[in-house]
Amino acid sequence: MKKIIWPIALLFSALMLxxxxxSVTDQSALKNVRSSNTITWAVEGDKKLFSxxxxxxxxxxxxxxxxxxxxxxxxxxxxxQARFTLATSQSRIPLLKNGNVDAVIATLTITPERAKxxxxxxxxxxxxxxxxxxxxxxxxxxxxxxxxxxIGIVGDxxxxxxxxxxxxxxVVAMQDYGxxxxxxxxxxxxxxxxxxxxxxxxxxxxxxxxxxRGGTFTKEPYGIAVNQNQEPFHRAINRAVDKIQRSGxxxxxxxxxxxxxxxxxxxxxxxx
Amino acid sequence: MINILNHFSNELFVGFGWxxxxxxxxxxxxxxxxxxxxxxEVIPHKVANKIGRGYxxxxxxxxxxxxxxxxxxxxxxYIIQLNGFTAGTIGLFLYTSAFIAExxxxxxxxxxxxxxEGARSTGMTYKQAMQYIILPQAMKIVIPPLGNQFxxxxxxxxxxxxxxxxxxxxxxxxxxSVTFDTMNSYFIIGILYLIITMPLSYYMxxxxxxxx
Numbered sequence: 484m485k486k487i488i489w490p491i492a493l494l495f496s497a498l499m500l501x502x503x504x505x506s507v508t509d510q511s512a513l514k515n516v517r518s519s520n521t522i523t524w525a526v527e528g529d530k531k532l533f534s535x536x537x538x539x540x541x542x543x544x545x546x547x548x549x550x551x552x553x554x555x556x557x558x559x560x561x562x563x564q565a566r567f568t569l570a571t572s573q574s575r576i577p578l579l580k581n582g583n584v585d586a587v588i589a590t591l592t593i594t595p596e597r598a599k600x601x602x603x604x605x606x607x608x609x610x611x612x613x614x615x616x617x618x619x620x621x622x623x624x625x626x627x628x629x630x631x632x633x634i635g636i637v638g639d640x641x642x643x644x645x646x647x648x649x650x651x652x653x654v655v656a657m658q659d660y661g662x663x664x665x666x667x668x669x670x671x672x673x674x675x676x677x678x679x680x681x682x683x684x685x686x687x688x689x690x691x692x693x694x695x696r697g698g699t700f701t702k703e704p705y706g707i708a709v710n711q712n713q714e715p716f717h718r719a720i721n722r723a724v725d726k727i728q729r730s731g732x733x734x735x736x737x738x739x740x741x742x743x744x745x746x747x748x749x750x751x752x753x754x755x
Numbered sequence: 756m757i758n759i760l761n762h763f764s765n766e767l768f769v770g771f772g773w774x775x776x777x778x779x780x781x782x783x784x785x786x787x788x789x790x791x792x793x794x795x796e797v798i799p800h801k802v803a804n805k806i807g808r809g810y811x812x813x814x815x816x817x818x819x820x821x822x823x824x825x826x827x828x829x830x831x832x833y834i835i836q837l838n839g840f841t842a843g844t845i846g847l848f849l850y851t852s853a854f855i856a857e858x859x860x861x862x863x864x865x866x867x868x869x870x871x872e873g874a875r876s877t878g879m880t881y882k883q884a885m886q887y888i889i890l891p892q893a894m895k896i897v898i899p900p901l902g903n904q905f906x907x908x909x910x911x912x913x914x915x916x917x918x919x920x921x922x923x924x925x926x927x928x929x930x931x932s933v934t935f936d937t938m939n940s941y942f943i944i945g946i947l948y949l950i951i952t953m954p955l956s957y958y959m960x961x962x963x964x965x966x967x
Contacts (some may be wrong), residue, residue, distance in 0.1 A: 578932075597935075656919060
């Protein structure tokens with residue numbers, strides 16, 4: 484009997500541990516960032532145009548990064564620090580929930596399921612799903628996807644979206660964008676689906692071997708995520724986004740990052 | 756946790772199946788192939804020794820992920836189409852074989868040299884002596900490290916998740932990303948891995964006692 488009790492006791496203590504760690508989200512995030520004069524953002528490191536680590540100086544660069552810096556300036560003043568924590572599609576929400584970061588700005592689509600556990604700011608980028616394919620592919624739009632294999636990303640909602648628009652397509656989820664593109668190039672799938680902005684970035688990186696096709700087939704704007712029950716911080720971020728969009732800084736950033744992308748009508752993304 | 760079990764029992768079941776299949780295939784084939792490589796290493800033949808040694812050094816010293824990625828990305832591009840499960844299982848098989856070969860070799864070499872001499876002096880050929888005298892004794896000696904390696908290979912099969920092999924780890928990633936309940940998703944598959952590894956562990960221990 485003794486032999487059995489110990490593993491069971493361990494199991495229960497492990498279970499209890501999973502219930503801990505709520506305290507971080509009970510504190511006021513706005514007070515915290517004001518007192519440390521720093522906002523910690525979860526960003527991604529593998530998305531050209533939105534947030535990609537420049538290996539020459541180890542800095543994250545992209546539209547999300549510039550937005551985060553601008554919002555930090557709006558909330559904390561010119562001396563405010565924006566600190567960046569790298570996340571993947573899969574880890575960005577857990578990082579926020581655990582209190583490792585104050586906010587997430589990482590091409591995060593606003594969805595009802597996510598809105599149940601985190602709070603979204605107003606949309607800051609009008610994204611939609613599109614398809615990336617090899618140049619020689621016969622896939623022209625989502626209608627050609629039935630019976631084909633589509634590559635998605637773990638933690639991205641593209642997997643569920645594809646199941647809706649092309650129920651007969653087989654979906655394989657890869658760990659990150661680098662792997663997903665490698666898999667596409669090795670013909671492990673016929674198309675890679677994700678948000679248009681990201682796909683244009685990937686196509687631009689591929690030196691002409693990949694292209695975006697079929698336009699967008701969903702409307703899925705990005706939002707900035709903060710923890711729930713953080714109304715003051717949530718409102719501060721919404722106000723900051725609003726100000727950035729009205730002042731024309733937003734359109735400048737859109738042009739800076741998306742103005743050069745071939746095939747991408749960046750003016751559609753402007754705040755009007 | 757109950758929620759995950761309710762909603763994703765299908766995914767978990769599928770993941771369990773693929774993990775079990777990958778583990779089983781790898782276990783059987785890498786044991787056979789590992790013995791073969793170990794024999795290459797010990798028979799009195801210079802070229803065979805070099806080939807055996809070379810195999811072990813290459814596959815033992817490269818990270819498993821790189822071997823698997825080779826079969827998932829490079830091989831399909833130039834040679835033959837392999838899906839994630841096949842690529843992952845082949846990679847795992849080659850990698851584990853190298854470790855098993857080393858374990859078997861150490862077993863063979865720990866059997867006293869007098870055994871071989873004795874067997875040969877009764878008129879057995881080298882092959883007969885190896886087959887009937889040396890290998891059975893060696894296998895008995897290496898049961899504990901072999902059990903260790905078997906358990907390791909089951910856990911290593913989580914590499915399939917990186918090449919979309921639909922195994923337990925892949926399903927856990929998918930479930931965690933839908934439910935946002937990372938802790939419990941991994942906790943559940945941790946238990947499912949235990950369900951595979953524990954009986955194997957106990958069986959190896961039983962074999963060890965029975966044969967000792």
